[in-house]
Amino acid sequence: MKKQKTRWGFIILVVVFLILLGFIFAGFISLFTSDIENFGGNTALIPIKGVIVSDGAGDLFEAGASSTEIIKLIKKADSNPNIKAIIFEINSPGGTPVASEEITNAIKRTNKTTVAWIREVGASGAYWIASATDHIVASRMSLTGSIGVLASYLELAGFLEDHNVTYRRLVAGKYKDIGSPFKEITSSEELLLQKSINQLHDYFIDDVVKNRKLTQQQKLRISDALFYTGAEAKELGLVDVLGSKEEAIRLIEDKLDITVNLVEYKKEKTIFDALSRIFSEQSFFVGKGIGSAILSKRLSNEISITT
Amino acid sequence: MALKVPKQKTFTGPALIWKRVLAFVIDMLIINFIILFPFRTLFQKMIPASLSIKETFELANSGELNSLVILISVFASILMMLYFIILEGRLKQSIGKILTNIYVVSEAKEFKFWQLLIRNLFLIPVFPFILLWIADPIFMLFTKGNKRLSEILSKTKVVGEYKY
Numbered sequence: 063m064k065k066q067k068t069r070w071g072f073i074i075l076v077v078v079f080l081i082l083l084g085f086i087f088a089g090f091i092s093l094f095t096s097d098i099e100n101f102g103g104n105t106a107l108i109p110i111k112g113v114i115v116s117d118g119a120g121d122l123f124e125a126g127a128s129s130t131e132i133i134k135l136i137k138k139a140d141s142n143p144n145i146k147a148i149i150f151e152i153n154s155p156g157g158t159p160v161a162s163e164e165i166t167n168a169i170k171r172t173n174k175t176t177v178a179w180i181r182e183v184g185a186s187g188a189y190w191i192a193s194a195t196d197h198i199v200a201s202r203m204s205l206t207g208s209i210g211v212l213a214s215y216l217e218l219a220g221f222l223e224d225h226n227v228t229y230r231r232l233v234a235g236k237y238k239d240i241g242s243p244f245k246e247i248t249s250s251e252e253l254l255l256q257k258s259i260n261q262l263h264d265y266f267i268d269d270v271v272k273n274r275k276l277t278q279q280q281k282l283r284i285s286d287a288l289f290y291t292g293a294e295a296k297e298l299g300l301v302d303v304l305g306s307k308e309e310a311i312r313l314i315e316d317k318l319d320i321t322v323n324l325v326e327y328k329k330e331k332t333i334f335d336a337l338s339r340i341f342s343e344q345s346f347f348v349g350k351g352i353g354s355a356i357l358s359k360r361l362s363n364e365i366s367i368t369t
Numbered sequence: 370m371a372l373k374v375p376k377q378k379t380f381t382g383p384a385l386i387w388k389r390v391l392a393f394v395i396d397m398l399i400i401n402f403i404i405l406f407p408f409r410t411l412f413q414k415m416i417p418a419s420l421s422i423k424e425t426f427e428l429a430n431s432g433e434l435n436s437l438v439i440l441i442s443v444f445a446s447i448l449m450m451l452y453f454i455i456l457e458g459r460l461k462q463s464i465g466k467i468l469t470n471i472y473v474v475s476e477a478k479e480f481k482f483w484q485l486l487i488r489n490l491f492l493i494p495v496f497p498f499i500l501l502w503i504a505d506p507i508f509m510l511f512t513k514g515n516k517r518l519s520e521i522l523s524k525t526k527v528v529g530e531y532k533y
Contacts, residue, residue: 069460069467073467076456077452080448081404081406081407083448083451084404084406084448087408087447088410088444091437091440091441091444
């Protein structure tokens with residue numbers, strides 16, 4: 063009898079041990095597949111927050127949206143047959159033209175119903191992205207529009223001259239140092255830069271007009287790159303519905319006849335991500351010499367073109 | 370005058386097939402409902418109940434979910450193997466075998482770990498071990514002593530006690 067009791071005691075112990083081990087395994091799997099819940103819902107929510115850049119946004123010190131990461135999320139949602147629609151939660155002043163265009167094209171390629179939900183700001187490159195979706199929802203107080211291109215820098219030539227510092231120009235190629243802050247821009251250089259910016263602007267506005275099916279008159283009104291409130295944008299045909307997340311959900315429910323179950327698609331930041339970024343940047347700076355690295359970084363950032 | 374009734378004797382012989390099948394079913398029910406319970410939540414998150422069979426199939430074949438299912442299967446098979454290895458190694462019986470009164474014996478004197486491992490290899494849902502899902506029952510039906518292929522390889526057998 064005692065032997066029987068010991069035997070069942072041992073069995074219970076083993077079963078309890080295996081259940082605990084099962085919980086540990088399940089926790090371990092969840093840890094490495096942080097987006098496991100992405101499989102659960104039928105509508106993906108992809109946040110686009112901060113300045114839009116092609117790579118390197120959203121590290122420890124900088125809030126931003128990386129087009130590489132966002133495109134990955136769009137593709138992931140697109141390949142999930144359970145996902146019927148995608149809502150883009152936009153809160154961004156814009157970003158680089160290439161990054162904005164990359165995301166815009168990725169949205170155009172999806173087979174899902176897409177809705178842009180503009181929160182505080184969805185301007186410039188961020189509006190370009192929104193224009194690629196099927197519907198745009200914005201608050202009447204959101205800031206949007208600003209369909210233009212900006213390229214600016216601080217010219218320090220006069221300042222250097224006042225401090226008796228000379229910019230020694232050594233270039234191979236006439237326009238190699240175009241936009242250098244250490245010299246005064248020439249009229250031909252200014253023309254060239256303006257031409258490039260105009261080209262970018264034309265491409266940007268043409269794509270928005272095409273995406274939103276705007277008339278020539280509407281195009282003329284928005285081509286001055288002015289920003290608009292959500293209410294104004296609605297009048298101009300830049301926004302479809304005034305409202306918030308609920309309106310975005312309702313649009314999908316009405317169109318697809320489903321009950322929306324949202325799942326947020328976002329890149330999980332792990333300690334490893336943060337550390338690997340720090341280490342890779344450290345290696346670069348050590349290799350090049352901290353002083354020259356700072357200088358070269360400044361020079362490479364003389365002109366930043368943003369949409 | 371008292372009758373001289375001969376004492377009841379017992380002998381061990383190969384376990385009856387129905388008892389073995391019943392024991393296996395009981396063990397699998399216990400494993401499925403109790404031991405693999407933590408994985409149920411994971412699967413529920415991955416595959417919502419609202420999905421149709423077709424949608425579930427499509428979802429399971431999508432690249433990312435497929436690798437996740439494999440990962441879960443590997444961990445689940447580790448737990449299943451541990452269940453049988455620990456219980457059969459220590460008690461010579463799993464819960465199903467206790468309830469059906471059959472047990473595992475080694476052809477050697479004592480159980481070795483490799484014997485327990487080999488007789489439970491069929492629980493690993495990966496090629497070539499999945500071939501045992503077909504080979505084991507065939508061997509059990511057509512060999513002397515109703516031994517599975519895994520049992521022949523591991524030099525173990527499942528026996529029952531018979532009274533006469």
